[in-house]
Amino acid sequence: MALAQQVQLQRDPGARSDVVRRVTGSPALQLVGRRLLTAIPVLLGVTFLTFVVMNLIPGNPARLILGINATPGQIAQVDAKLGLNHPFWDRYWLWLDGLLHGNLGIAYSNQQSVNTDLAQHLPVTCWLLLYTLVVSLGLGVIVAVLAARKPNGIADRLSLAVSMLGLSIAPYVLALVLIYIFAVKVQWFPAISNSLGSSPLQAIRALTLPAASIGFPLFAVYSRLLRADIVEQMQREDYIVTAKAKGVAPWRVLILHATRNSMFTLITLVALNLGTLIGAVAIIEPIFSLPGIGAELINAIQINDLPLVEGIVVVFALVTVAGNLLADLLYAVLDPRIRYGRSAS
């Protein structure tokens, strides 16, 4: 805020309340507020369900830590240390209390703070997700525009063939194929990466094949749906006819008008696909030995490590909620009617 404006605000209480009113009355902020409020029960529901399911799995974590020969006294000690001697609701409340204070608890398996565990493994998964999204979206949009420019043309048919391949192959199968071609045969990328290395280039090398394994099917979905939407816009919408009649260049019509409007479909799809994307990460990370939280989640579930599972689930839930919130905000950016609180309809 400019200095003059700040001075004016200090002098004039009326002006300050006007700014406050404008800020609080902003449709975008109201949207964020509403979404954040609705996220709270979602997060609570996700964590509670996970807590219930993990508690139903047989096996005592204290015995997991101590071993079979542990005496009842030793087990009671560890139970007390981990808070396992409390009733179910108390344990859940304790965990929630810890969460609100930024403490996700201690992992049963390695007795390490879950926060520390996540700090070690989360960056790998974040980079992988980001890389996957950027590349699959970037390529998806480019290919969709090229294909929509001339429906049933060479680019369209070629993109259809590639997309069909992407839609029909499971990420874990694709991962093995990519490893065979790009790691074993031409040796451009590593087959396994137990760390991201020490330089950005090493990280890109380590993440390329995993990102391609997850991203190729996504790219196929994005490009086909976006292409279909653009074609529909180009063939049916009046504003396209108007733009063409005004002599706007065909490429400008395609990209600035049709593609921009079609972005709604793409954004919705990306937001809805976040859950799938996270699921794919849990499968793909172990194949490439990537030390991310997807692989960590699989390990934690297998050994009934409740705090670690809960911690990872919270992160995934937050990413999904944040992704959907971002999608809502992007709608507002693309369509001023939403920004100013008016329905698009």
Next chain:
Amino acid sequence: MKFRLLSKRTACLAGAAALVLTAAAACSSNSSSSPGSTSSTSSTASPSQSSITATGAAVAGGSITVLEGKGFAGDWPLGLDPATNTTGSADQDYYNAVLGDLFELGPGGKQIDDLATGYTFSNGNKTITINLRPGVEFSDGTPLTASVVAWNWTRDLESSCTCAPEWTIARVNPKVTTSAPAAGVIKVLGTDTIQVNLAAPDGAFINQMYDTIPNWIISEAAFNKMGEKAFAQMPVGAGPFIMVSDSYSNQIVVKKNPDYWDKPLPYLDGITFKSVSGDEAAYEAMLAGEGQVYIDMSTPQLLTESAQHFNVLNQLGTSPYDLQLNTAVAPFNNPKAREAIYAMTNFAPILQHIFDNEYPVAEGFTGPGGICYEQYVPGYQGYNPTLAKQLVAASGLDKTTIQFGTISSSPVAAETVQALSQEWAAFGVKTSQHVYPLNGLIQAFLANGGKSWQAMIQTAGAYDPSSGVGVGFRFNSMSPFSGVHDPKLDSILASAVASSDLSTRCADYNEAAKYIADNYYGPFYFSFAPANVAVKGVAGPGLTSPLPAVAVAPAVLWEDVYDNASS
């Protein structure tokens, strides 16, 4: 820079080879023996070691990457403190590299002295006196003495871990299994001599040490300085390598220990152990040049593929696969249901079509790579479809769904579960299949006081049936991983351990195998050991020359592994 060298041990072994199998005497270190007692000899030549020196192929230097499969050796979520690591023996590679062993199991079952130099049995096999190698230091510079070993063993015996030694000893509180050993159980007789006094005779005491925690000695000073948690991540021992970094269940980097007692070993400058998701990922990584060794490959198709590119060492099995039946709960508390399982299993076609007849059929718990091997058991109930139909109907086995589990890290076990389920389905017997990682499998055995599981495909056997994942581990009443609670079988197995005379012990084991078969406690299928795969040029005992398996897989002698591929 690489250079050719001969270690004291290798030179000794070469000499032994030249003297045509008189190695044991030639290289013997300071074992002592007393009248009426059994004593050890010492280091013996392995074929590979002999060939190393004979061909002059071994070179020092270089680093290799060793791949370990998730679900077994590739997981160490609790760290590498031997006394607290519940998946202990599965992590033998790291322990052997960093901590070394008191005794190593060499080719053909020969004992190799490592940090200990010999032992004697006395007092009717109740007393075992072990001589330690003088002058050995841990990598933190503190000496490895008898008092440090006593501290280690006391800590091991007080551990609540599944990995704790099962020594029959007097304890301060006899009712508590984790109570401290009573006075006089572990005696320090001098700087380099330690004695264990058992409550019952155990002629297999030394064999039982291989790949178990009493064999892995840690630095007491380093443990006290670092604290339990930090030590578990970066253990300090007197092995051929030193820890450089450890990312749990992901990657371990070790480097050559410059003060290793058997200089100039180890050959390698360093090893990176990487965890991979399984056989397929490891195979691809090796093809891509990202790994030089893969431990424990067991996917039949990949073994054939791998043999075209790498050295594949199919080890002689010591641990036959068996179907564990939980006799504590229905339906297998009914002998007819157990007999039905024997009668409806036709393993010959499974062995032929799935495993390409790679492994010999087994009817007992001994394997061709171990002692007391007997392939067949007299009176063993084999495949009999007519009898099977009668027994299935009589036992009501067709009216229940068998909870049928195994370990995820073994494709062989998983394929066996599927194949058996299909065979039994022909008799109207339904199964629900469960595949667990090692920790999950342990939990499945322990859940509900051991009464939640019904049937498991597992290995039951070891180089010495009394050791490791041996017959007692699967069939003794006291074992948490046993479905059998039969005092008579316990006494036969106890008798087999008591003697140090091999023929007496083998007679007892034959009786135990027959008793298991007669009571239908669990059919055996085939003798198996996973293969180790190494790129050409990387060699050593356990990689290019066979070693007996103790805990399912053989323990590679990392100090003797070398890489001349790039020299």
